[in-house]
Amino acid sequence: MLPLPLALRYLRAAEVGWPEKSSTIELHLRVKREKRSIPLKGSVKLPLPAKPHLRICAIAEGDAADVARKSGATMVGSNDIIEKILQGQVKFDICIAHIDSFPLLEKIAKVPGAKRWMPSAKKGTVCSEIGDVINMTANR
Template identity: 40%
Template structure:
């Protein structure tokens, strides 16, 4: 049996140097300076703002089926079956390719076949003047000065158009009607052609004429009643299109307005894109759309 002395003897041969050598053989972790520890982060890139469009978005007509005038009228009359032909009206919408901040079109047109409307016309003129008498004879609904001013200030506006005689312009401006009639598009002005020296002729022209105005790159106007024949509609549509083209050509500066689409609809029917043709290859005879519905 081994004695304790015999066990201790081998251990005594281990020198301090051998123990130190064994320590150096063990793997050690080198200390990493604090400054060298970094996180793999990326700087957030600012989002690029989309450039705002300066033109109105219009539909791609490649995906739209165009209709001739006769075909569009046939489908529209099918939607209007059972309704009074004189109460429902054909409406033409002209979509434009134009700038958002560009000038807008506004004018008045007398169609070859006028569309009867119940326009109530107000004429601002001295009640006992010659102009007031002419306005009444031409069918003006309201004629006068102070009485009309008071009604407007009270919020009673019972007219669709307003004309002012040049002699009553200063009195109308003093009444301060611009803040009431201006937002409604009813304020008479020389630029709009509603401040005139001859109110009788102006009323007569306005009763038989239709007014159109560009809103959000679209111009709308009634171009006929359901009782109109295709030939009458063709003449009215052509007159309207010619007037729009003339207005665009007379605008000054880089306007950049172009006709993009022409859509025919009615009071109770959807819209049909017109191809520009009167009849198609498979269209019905125009005379079949001339009779009662």
């Protein structure tokens, strides 16, 4: 067993060179409580937000595809991306489609698991201003 400050120092030294999203700190505390006492609960405010890196797929053509690339989408395309999705070659966290490319999505509507990530106007992932939606999604 190490004292908490020393353990945190070792953890910080060990995580150098690893991606930010892979660091996990787990504490096991032994607390002696008296009878009828309130259980120990709490939270810690981290100095920086721990947000994951999102892999954003943008389905767009032409100028909208260029805007999506500049806004930070991980992968951008139309028919080529849809074919890769049908073959199961593409992995992403969220899919955003330009309103002009929405009819292309009919091909992948029946893919198992598509309901989870399929773009829809109700979710706000089918839009005409694709750059704004990608920026808002990436910075949430």
